[in-house]
Amino acid sequence: MKLNEQDEATATAATLLIDGAWREAASGQTFASLNPADERVIGHVSAGDARDVDAAVAAARAAFEERRWLSLPPPQRARILHAVADRIEMELDTLAENEVRENGMPLTMARATIGGGAQAFRYFAGWIGKIHGQTGEMAQGEQYFGYTLKEPVGVAALIVPWNGPFMMACHKLAPALAAGCTTVLKPAEDTSLNTLNLVRIVLDAGVPAGVVNLVTGLGSVAGAALVAHPDVDKVSFTGSTPVGRQIVQAAAGNFKRVTLELGGKSPVIVLDDADLALAVPAVLNGIMANSGQACVAGSRLYAQRGIYDRLIAAVAEAAGKLVIGDGLSAGTQMGPVISAKQFERVMGYIEGGVAEGAELVSGGKRRGETGFFIEPTIFSHAPHDATVMREEIFGPVLSATPFDDLGWAIAQANDTRYGLAGAVYTRSLEKAHTVARAVRAGNLWINCYSVQDFSLPFGGYKESGWGRERGAMGLEAFMENKSVVARLY
Known part of the structure; x- marks a missing residue:
């Protein structure tokens, strides 16, 4: 399905998939999906509610109890996941263009994220x-003879964010299926349409009806009903920390297993001996990629005083040269933020940063009159207690401050309620690994940023979440362990 073209799904908004059949919401209501680059409607999405969630969970439960998926031999299940990956790669160009129209990211990034979705299915297929x-x-x-079994947790609710929607859906769906779970997938309301293509591909590859179900709708309605549902055994959520708190409370009813990948305010420490030719583009990409709409965005910069002025000047110069525009336009390096709501939120943080005494070095303004474009923004000498240094902005905003003592920089890096990621740039192995040990975050990069691999677990400390995705730990998150003891004589 190519967005902006009329087909059954966008014309009728039959965007719910329940027990293998497409249907409209029980309410009959829909909402529009907009292209953030030009604010035009690209499709309509069914507004699912608790009735639709009940039907989807019931379908997933029936498929699980009937072992529609688990009864298939492991080699067959692995072949099906590989077939999903094959089909994603075959349709990569169309899927990537759809991702740009829904999310606004540059086409080069969209192609990489769609490819990352295919890689998720290949990686977890290998575990089966x-x-x-x-x-x-x-x-x-x-x-006595004792042994343990690893069994699927059951019905898994997979709730996907809007900043990398297709890829994130793959990152959750692939391990859930590899573990043997049945699923209900809930995409973000701003980016639901391309997920229809994913579930279509999954069905075409041979996943039985009811194993993968899709409910579109508002998070406050469909999402809330899903996480509180008494017949859901597991919730895997990626999104904001406040919503994560709500999910924890909702999961208490039946003690659902919960994996939460939440917010971040990731520190980047640059020492005097760092290679500027390496550090400048890495620092810039770490915050401006996807218009800063990344949980791991390196949004707090601590640079040693001997290099500070040169680094800030170089990063600001490079930021000013970024090509901003529609992600489908050739050469675009940074697109819009996702929505008018997010635009207003980010601009509010920028105004607050100026009011709280941070020095606005570059950016800080709207770009153009149509679309939700914000100039790449850099603050210097930002006070440690300023809001732009404390709260997750989720936009193209970098806040920097100088330091003299590395111990002080580490203390500042850790003085946050978040702990998702961080980075250090230095030629000193001793200092690099000192920072890697000392910074309390689930992901730490040395002389690079956001380099990730499916073999490595991903998640955060403190209020950045619970549990891990990817790798063996990501698979374990969808499983239970059972101990069996038999008396032999």
Whole structure:
């Protein structure tokens, strides 16, 4: 399905997939999906509510209890996930263009994220058939035999953010299926349409009806009903920390297993001996990629005083040269933020930064009259207690301050309620690994930024979330462990 072209899904807004059948919301209501670059409607989405969630969860529960997915031999399930990856790669160009129209990111980034979705299915397909428990001698003697089983947790609710919608859906759906779960997928209301393509691909690849269900709708309605549903066993959520708190409260009813990948205010520490040719583009990309709409965005910059002025000048110069525009236009390096709501939020933080005494070095203004474009913005000498240094902005805003003592910089880096990511730039191995050990964050990069791999777990400390995605730990998040003991004689 190519967005902006009339087809059954966009024309009728039959964007719910329940037990293998497309349908409209029980309410009959829809909402529009906009292109953030030109504010035009690109499609309509069914506004699912609690009735639709009930139907989707019931379908997922029936598929799980009937073992529609687990009854397939492991090699067949692995082949199906590889087929999903194959089809994503075959349709990559169309899927990437759709992602740009929904999210606003540059086409080069969209192609990379769609490719990352295919990689998720390939990686987790490789785990199928390799999931096993343990055996061992028991203290009670040889008359007893004990072993463990790893079993799927059951029905998993997968709630996806708008900043990398297709890729994030793949990152949740692939391990859930590899673990043997059945699922209900809930995309963000701003970016729901391309997810229809993903579930279509999954069905075409051979995943049985009811194993993957899709409910579109508002987070406050469909999302809230899903996380509170008593027949959901697991919630995997990526989004804001305030919503994460709500999910924890909603999960208490039946003690759902919960994985939360939440916000961040990631520190970047640049020492005097850093290679500026390497650090400048990395620092810039770490905050301006996807218009700063990334949970790991390196939004707090601490630079040692000997290099501070040169670094800020170089980053500001490079930021001023970024090509801003529609992500489908050739050469675009930075697109719009996702919505009018997010635009107003980011601009409010920028105004607040100026009011609180941060020096506005560059940017800080709207770009153009149509679309939600914000100039890449850099603050210098930002007070540590300024809002732009404390709160997640989720926009193209970098706040910087100089330091003399590395211990002070580490203390400032850790003085936050978040702990998702961080980075250090230096030629000193000793200092690099000192920072890596000392900064309390789930992801730490040395002389690079946001380099990730499916073999490595991803998640945060403190209010940046619970649990980990990707890698073996990402698979384990969708599984339970069972101990079995048998008396032999």
